[in-house]
Amino acid sequence: MTDETERPITSTPLASLRAAAFWPLRLVMNLIDRPLTWLQATFGQRAMIVFFLLPNMAIFGIFVMLPLVINVIYSFTGGSALFLDDRVGVGFEQYQTLFDCRDFTDPFSCRQDAFWAGVYNTLTFMLLQVPAVALTALVTALVLNREMRGRGFWRAIFFFPVLLSPVVVGLIWKWILERNGLLNALLNGLGLEGTVWLGDSFWAMFWAIFVSTWAHMGFYTLILLAGLQSIPRDLYEAADMDGTSRPRALLRITLPLLWPTMLVVLILALIRAVQIFDEVYVLTGGGPGTSTQMLVQYIYQTGFAALLRNLGLAAAASILMGLVLMVLTLLQLGIAARRSREVAG
Amino acid sequence: MGAIRRFIFRRRGGDRWHWTDVVAWTWLILGLVLMLGPAIWLTLSSFKTRSALNEFPPTLLPLTTETRAVEGFDEPLELYRVTLEDGEERVLAQVRRVGIVAQMVDPDDPGERIEVPIADRVPVRTTELATENFTEPLERFAFLTFFYNSVFVTVMATVITLIVNSMAAFALSKYQFRGRGTVLIFILATLMVPLPVILVPIYVVINYLNLFDSLWGVILPTVATPTGVFLLRQYMLTIPDELIEAARMDKASEWKIYWRIILPLTAPALAVLAIFSVMWRWNDFLWPLVVLSQRELYTLQVGLNAFAGELNVQWHYVLAMTVLTMLPVVVIFVFLQRFITSGVATTGMK
Numbered sequence: 001m002t003d004e005t006e007r008p009i010t011s012t013p014l015a016s017l018r019a020a021a022f023w024p025l026r027l028v029m030n031l032i033d034r035p036l037t038w039l040q041a042t043f044g045q046r047a048m049i050v051f052f053l054l055p056n057m058a059i060f061g062i063f064v065m066l067p068l069v070i071n072v073i074y075s076f077t078g079g080s081a082l083f084l085d086d087r088v089g090v091g092f093e094q095y096q097t098l099f100d101c102r103d104f105t106d107p108f109s110c111r112q113d114a115f116w117a118g119v120y121n122t123l124t125f126m127l128l129q130v131p132a133v134a135l136t137a138l139v140t141a142l143v144l145n146r147e148m149r150g151r152g153f154w155r156a157i158f159f160f161p162v163l164l165s166p167v168v169v170g171l172i173w174k175w176i177l178e179r180n181g182l183l184n185a186l187l188n189g190l191g192l193e194g195t196v197w198l199g200d201s202f203w204a205m206f207w208a209i210f211v212s213t214w215a216h217m218g219f220y221t222l223i224l225l226a227g228l229q230s231i232p233r234d235l236y237e238a239a240d241m242d243g244t245s246r247p248r249a250l251l252r253i254t255l256p257l258l259w260p261t262m263l264v265v266l267i268l269a270l271i272r273a274v275q276i277f278d279e280v281y282v283l284t285g286g287g288p289g290t291s292t293q294m295l296v297q298y299i300y301q302t303g304f305a306a307l308l309r310n311l312g313l314a315a316a317a318s319i320l321m322g323l324v325l326m327v328l329t330l331l332q333l334g335i336a337a338r339r340s341r342e343v344a345g
Numbered sequence: 346m347g348a349i350r351r352f353i354f355r356r357r358g359g360d361r362w363h364w365t366d367v368v369a370w371t372w373l374i375l376g377l378v379l380m381l382g383p384a385i386w387l388t389l390s391s392f393k394t395r396s397a398l399n400e401f402p403p404t405l406l407p408l409t410t411e412t413r414a415v416e417g418f419d420e421p422l423e424l425y426r427v428t429l430e431d432g433e434e435r436v437l438a439q440v441r442r443v444g445i446v447a448q449m450v451d452p453d454d455p456g457e458r459i460e461v462p463i464a465d466r467v468p469v470r471t472t473e474l475a476t477e478n479f480t481e482p483l484e485r486f487a488f489l490t491f492f493y494n495s496v497f498v499t500v501m502a503t504v505i506t507l508i509v510n511s512m513a514a515f516a517l518s519k520y521q522f523r524g525r526g527t528v529l530i531f532i533l534a535t536l537m538v539p540l541p542v543i544l545v546p547i548y549v550v551i552n553y554l555n556l557f558d559s560l561w562g563v564i565l566p567t568v569a570t571p572t573g574v575f576l577l578r579q580y581m582l583t584i585p586d587e588l589i590e591a592a593r594m595d596k597a598s599e600w601k602i603y604w605r606i607i608l609p610l611t612a613p614a615l616a617v618l619a620i621f622s623v624m625w626r627w628n629d630f631l632w633p634l635v636v637l638s639q640r641e642l643y644t645l646q647v648g649l650n651a652f653a654g655e656l657n658v659q660w661h662y663v664l665a666m667t668v669l670t671m672l673p674v675v676v677i678f679v680f681l682q683r684f685i686t687s688g689v690a691t692t693g694m695k
Binding site for chain 1: 363365368369372373376377379380381383384386387390399400401402403508509510512513515516517520522528531532533535536537538539541542543544545546547548549550552553554565566567568569574598599600601603604624627628630631634635646649650653654660663664667670671674675677678682683685686689690691
């Protein structure tokens with residue numbers, strides 16, 4: 001017994017292979033150790049705390065906080081210059097341009113019709129995709145929570161699309177929805193008439209919602225599943241003894257106890273839906289016309305893809321979107337804090 | 346027979362099928378088809394030849410009509426199984442088609458022309474994998490360059506993400522200092538600023554730093570992630586402080602304590618973050634799309650999108666490239682599925 005434990009770890013081939021793989025890292029870390037020991041000896045432990053925090057803080061500062069400030073300044077400037085010194089202040093002009101509408105319910109009466117099309121499309125998308133993804137995830141989680149064989153396998157099946165990149169997701173479905181594609185062939189086989197799915201504004205939006213539900217449902221399923229598994233078993237046993245039917249147990253025990261988790265899912269899904277861009281962009285390109293063009297696509301196109309790029313306008317639009325997202329995220333953090341308090345108390 | 350049936354249909358909690366069982370299994374089977382089907386269809390399609398892709402209705406497997414070189418004809422001719430008027434079945438090669446009549450010859454005896462109504466002939470088909478869909482883009486479309494760029498970005502970003510975030514998590518979990526709460530709130534606040542909101546100013550900052558059109562411009566802005574810091578901090582909080590005290594007694598420097606004691610003990614959490622970082626970076630689209638303008642710097646996702654967006658979509662190449670882009674993720678998923686799903690469930694991130 002003692003012989004086994006006293007044998008050096010590096011004697012196994014795998015361990016020596018691992019040691020070899022980490023060798024460059026160890027070398028670097030050992031080299032850094034000298035100056036850092038000096039730093040610690042001269043300036044004390046506080047210097048080390050600063051040293052540990054610095055890289056992270058610097059990146060957050062340069063790539064999140066500084067941009068936030070620049071974004072606000074940018075939205076009050078105009079012109080085509082890139083660097084801040086060369087831009088001219090225009091006051092609220094960019095915001096006025098965005099809100100220059102004769103009739104707010106009709107995007108085409110607005111000067112920035114693409115912006116308002118983006119706003120309304122994103123709203124439509126949110127209102128339909130969030131319930132769709134929450135509902136399908138709920139059903140899947142309830143089904144996967146049952147006692148059955150191969151639960152891990154089924155969970156993996158439903159989670160699989162989450163890992164695919166938005167470009168791959170968009171192209172997979174674009175290929176299925178082609179005029180000569182699988183869906184039309186299946187419909188033909190059933191004696192139904194197919195159509196050019198992505199050439200019709202109603203169907204393009206339908207498939208944008210369908211595809212993004214398909215791609216993200218597995219993620220929310222896992223969160224809901226974790227919520228379901230934290231419901232105490234004995235509640236069901238007690239209900240069973242009282243002769244409660246399964247649907248009634250679902251309605252009276254499962255759903256009320258799952259509600260806090262569901263709230264998290266809804267807000268996470270909302271935050272993502274506001275930012276919807278890539279898979280829809282790859283699938284439809286925002287078309288036909290502007291019928292599936294989302295808010296982020298407007299920002300991208302106004303700021304980067306258009307021939308006459310207008311970074312100031314894009315900045316103003318992104319600030320408006322940021323305000324909405326800030327409210328949603330605060331809501332999410334508030335709920336998370338309340339939940340952890342409840343758990344702790 | 347009865348025993349087999351009982352084995353297949355037996356279930357826990359009673360012999361009878363409750364109607365909820367039927368609903369559950371319907372949902373599972375539907376899910377199986379709907380979730381895996383599209384990726385399988387993509388993979389099957391990617392092996393089809395260009396002409397097979399244009400067929401409607403499409404066949405399930407990649408089939409092509411067999412051809413044979415026939416004496417007296419420059420091009421190989423397509424083979425058909427033909428039912429002749431006297432009921433005899435023969436394999437003939439088609440010379441040309443005129444309206445509803447096909448002119449055919451016997452491949453072994455090409456002298457005599459036989460006219461056959463096209464309704465009486467069926468193409469001789471074999472399964473053939475169009476591997477040229479995969480090999481040609483590798484040579485012609487800088488696919489390997491895209492691949493290399495993606496690997497570079499993914500590996501570098503993941504290594505930096507692990508180091509930078511674990512350092513911050515270490516400081517925030519193992520030291521008591523003034524302003525710790527402020528730092529935590531500062532990190533938490535960055536959660537509220539997703540990339541699309543600061544797309545324009547990050548682009549400006551990247552230009553100030555001269556990182557536009559460089560892979561480092563793709564890597565750096567998102568290597569510090571609030572979820573990463575909190576995940577690692579949560580884990581490090583569970584490591585007993587006595588270990589650190591003991592190391593200090595032995596005159597170990599703070600840096601040594603970090604990387605010789607804390608990092609190895611945080612390995613499980615680091616592994617989860619590494620898996621997620623790889624997924625994020627490999628699949629990243631919007632930011633590389635903005636920051637990379639030269640084609641030779643494109644990552645796989647941006648390159649694939651650009652290629653699929655060209656006016657004349659060459660689906661046979663696009664499908665094959667999509668499969669190759671998907672492949673690493675699928676391999677990671679098959680091997681690390683358990684890690685990933687439990688990681689998502691406990692951290693709520695993706």
